[in-house]
Amino acid sequence: MRWNFLNTKIGVAFGGGAAKGIAHIGVLKAFEEKNIKISYVSGTSVGAIVASYYAFGKNYEDFQELAKKLNYKDSISWTIPKKGFFSTKSIREMIIKDLGDVNIEDAQIPLAICTTDISTGEQVIFHRGNLADAICASVCVPGAFIPQVIEGRTLVDGGITENVPVSPLYKMGAGIIVAVDLNGVQKYQEPDDTFAIISNAMDIAIDLRTREQIQDADIILSLDLSKYNRLNNSKCIEELINEGYRPMIDSLSSLSWYRNANYIEFLKKLIIEFLPFRIPRVISNIYKKKLSQIFIK
Secondary structure (H helix, E strand, O other), X not given: OOOXXXXXXXEEEXXXXXXXXXXXXXXXXXXXXXXXXXXXXXXXXXXXXXHHHHHOOOOHHHHHHHHHHOOHHHHOEEOOOOOOOEEOHHHHHHHHHHHOOOEHHXXXXXXXXXXXXXXXXXXXXXXXXXXXXXXXXXXXXXXOEOOXXXXXXXXXXXXXXXXXXXXXXXXXXXXXXXXXXXXXXXXXXXXXXXXXXXXXXXXXXXHHHHHHHOOOOOEEEEOEOOOOOOOOOOOOHHHHHHHHHHHHHHHHHHHOOHHHHHHHHHHHHHHHHHHXXXXXXXXXXXXXXXXXXXXXX
16 A cells, blocks of 8 residues: 555556456446546556546446447457458447547546557557547457557557556556456456457466556455456446446445545645735744644654
8 A cells, every 4th residue: 555645636547358348337436426536547458448438528328338339249340360350440430439539638537548569568658649549559459459550659458568557647646546457366268269269368468467567556456257258248237337336336435534635635735825924934934844744744
């Protein structure tokens, strides 16, 4: 834990997991129900899609409609194999239809989208630029999807470098970080096709790294979604939403001090603001220093 009681801005990192990402909607439902504001969002793969919809102001009803579209068997387009079997054309069309042909920096809430440069192995995080381009890069499972070329870089799934992207949230200014890991319990379905084998292999490698990367998050939501399919969960949308909702509601109880901390910070600023009008400047500076020491302690 590294809670900063003088910074109560919450950042949420939404992890990758294909169609299991419907569970992220339940996480957002819990925040909305508790009336707790999210100040920053980041996402990888399906997490990038959900984070983007939230950052651009979509509500719970919109997310329920999105859940019906997170059926990867319908949202991927076949292509002639060269650098991948599928294109992200359908996903791009969905993003532009629902959110518009917009830039990341136009979001209502600061947003970070995680991708990987397949030529260098570097993590590439987008805070600016075309939203659809960045999302399409973030969902590109290597070998399955054709990589996206952005500004001369060949980009694929951000999960290779950081499947639950907590690191961008630190730099964005979050004081409290929530990590949502859709593959928190290491169980894998018996593969029944080539894509499932590739997915399992990637999941195993990524999950080992993710466990280390999310350790510094303040709240870690490790979900057991092993019984759900990566490609199609259209028959169990509500069930999957609840998989994210129930544990998030329980975890948010640990933020019971959150509102009190906001009140304290407001009171501190109010006192300091009025001090110069009541006592000489020299004494005012002394009091400001003392107050800061008290609140830091």
